[in-house]
Amino acid sequence: MLKEQLKGKKIASVDFGFKRLGIAVCDELHISVTPIAVLDYSMDNFWENFAKFLKEEKISALVVGVPFRDDDVETDVLKEINKFIIRCKEMFNLPVFSIDESFSTVKAQRLILTLGKKKKARRKKETKDLISAALILKEFIEIHNL
Numbered sequence: 001m002l003k004e005q006l007k008g009k010k011i012a013s014v015d016f017g018f019k020r021l022g023i024a025v026c027d028e029l030h031i032s033v034t035p036i037a038v039l040d041y042s043m044d045n046f047w048e049n050f051a052k053f054l055k056e057e058k059i060s061a062l063v064v065g066v067p068f069r070d071d072d073v074e075t076d077v078l079k080e081i082n083k084f085i086i087r088c089k090e091m092f093n094l095p096v097f098s099i100d101e102s103f104s105t106v107k108a109q110r111l112i113l114t115l116g117k118k119k120k121a122r123r124k125k126e127t128k129d130l131i132s133a134a135l136i137l138k139e140f141i142e143i144h145n146l
Contacts, residue, residue, distance in 0.1 A: 002144050002146075003144065003145065003146055005061075005095065006030075006060070006061055006144075006146055008028050008029075009028060009060035009061060010025055010026065010027065010028055010057060010058055010059050010060055011025065011026050011030070011059065011060065011061045011062070011063060011137060011140070011141075011146075012024065012025045012054065012057065012059045012061075012062055012063070012137075013025075013063040013064070013065065013133045013134070013137035013140065014062060014063070014064045014065065014084075014133060014136075015065050015101065015129050015130075015132035015133040015136055016041075016065060016066075016077075016080070016081050016084060017041065017129065018041065018042070018077075018080065019040065019041060019042055020038050020040060020041060020126065020129050021038065021039045021041050021050075021129070021133075022035065022037075022038050022128075022129025022130045022131075022132050022133035023035075023036055023037045023038070023039065023053070023130075023133050024036055024130065024133035024134040024136070025057055025059065025137070026137055026141060030141050030146040033134050033137045033138045033141070034134070035130035035131055035133055035134040036057075036130075037053060037130075038126040038129050038130060039053070047087075047091065051091065051092065054092060054094070059094065060094065060095075061094055061095045061096070061097065062088055062092075062094055062095070062096045062097070063096075063097045063098070063099055063136060063137055063140045064081065064084065064085055064088075064096060064097070064098050064099075065098075065099060065101025065132070065133070065136040066078070066081050066098040066099070066100065066101060067100070067101055068100040081098075085098065097140065099136060099139060099140045099143070101132070101136050
């Protein structure tokens, strides 16, 4: 059912952070995933910028990485991510899916190292945010066989 719902639609993923959001998108055929933007979540015009991005990219669905926990404790990060998801659903009238993003930053760091990025690039938090968002979307596409 999800495959039919998302068929031919561009999907964006979000690696959520209190300061920054890493964003990746895939094409309509769900073949390629591209890390595309880092938005400053702490800025007053964040929601305006995010809305503009979604419209310009013609995004039809969002995937948000959530660090799922086994103990059901709702941390500050989880509370903020849940607020973010609710606001996205209300503002953009898009389906919003969540996926476990536990260790996505660690995976991103490993991938950046594997790609041979220079030390300066590896230290940039924006690079990790972008790669994490791409990994989140790639995993979502694979899990749901899109």
